Amino acid sequence: MSDTTKPLFGTADASYQAAGELAGIRRLVTDFYQIMDAWSGAAKIRAMHKADLSESADKLTCFLSGWLGGPRLYQERYGSISIPAFHAQWPIDAQARDAWLGCMQQAIERQPYSDEFKTYLLAQLSVPAHRVVQASQARQQAAQ
Numbered sequence: 588m589s590d591t592t593k594p595l596f597g598t599a600d601a602s603y604q605a606a607g608e609l610a611g612i613r614r615l616v617t618d619f620y621q622i623m624d625a626w627s628g629a630a631k632i633r634a635m636h637k638a639d640l641s642e643s644a645d646k647l648t649c650f651l652s653g654w655l656g657g658p659r660l661y662q663e664r665y666g667s668i669s670i671p672a673f674h675a676q677w678p679i680d681a682q683a684r685d686a687w688l689g690c691m692q693q694a695i696e697r698q699p700y701s702d703e704f705k706t707y708l709l710a711q712l713s714v715p716a717h718r719v720v721q722a723s724q725a726r727q728q729a730a731q
């Protein structure tokens with residue numbers, strides 16, 4: 588496929604395809620939570636989660652499916668969600684965001700994705716991750 592006909596990530600379901608569809612996203616999310624569970628750099632954010640990570644893994648897989656342009660499984664199974672508003676219940680600062688993105692970076696590195704898609708995916712995920720911090724910090728300030 589030449590560069591001119593290659594679908595751009597972010598258009599239609601190009602990102603969903605590049606991530607390996609649902610099975611590929613599930614592998615990414617499984618690795619993500621395994622890393623969060625084991626990596627000392629993520630201990631603080633691991634402690635915010637329930638002991639059993641399987642429900643979180645299923646929900647994040649469903650969310651990313653729709654977010655990457657595939658089937659909107661989160662909405663179908665769990666209803667609508669605002670990622671920043673949902674996360675405002677936890678005190679999430681820049682350090683927590685970087686730990687979350689650090690888990691993602693390591694998980695993405697384990698996938699058989701092209702370097703181009705790896706870079707794109709991490710950059711895209713950093714957008715909602717920043718918004719999570721803003722919403723969380725705003726909630727903390729309002730509560731003071």
Ligand code: HEM
Nearest residue numbers: 632635636637643646647650670679683684687715716719
């Ligand atoms: C910025 C750092 C982030 C932290 C510290 C964080 C932390 C958490 C925590 C503590 C939970 C609840 C887990 C549980 O119930 O045991 C959660 C759930 C979830 N997170 Fe995050 N998160 C972050 C960023 C993100 C981002 C950027 C996304 C989306 C791209 C995301 C998507 C989700 C989803 C879909 C759920 C499940 C929601 C549900 O329970 O219905 N998170 N996250």
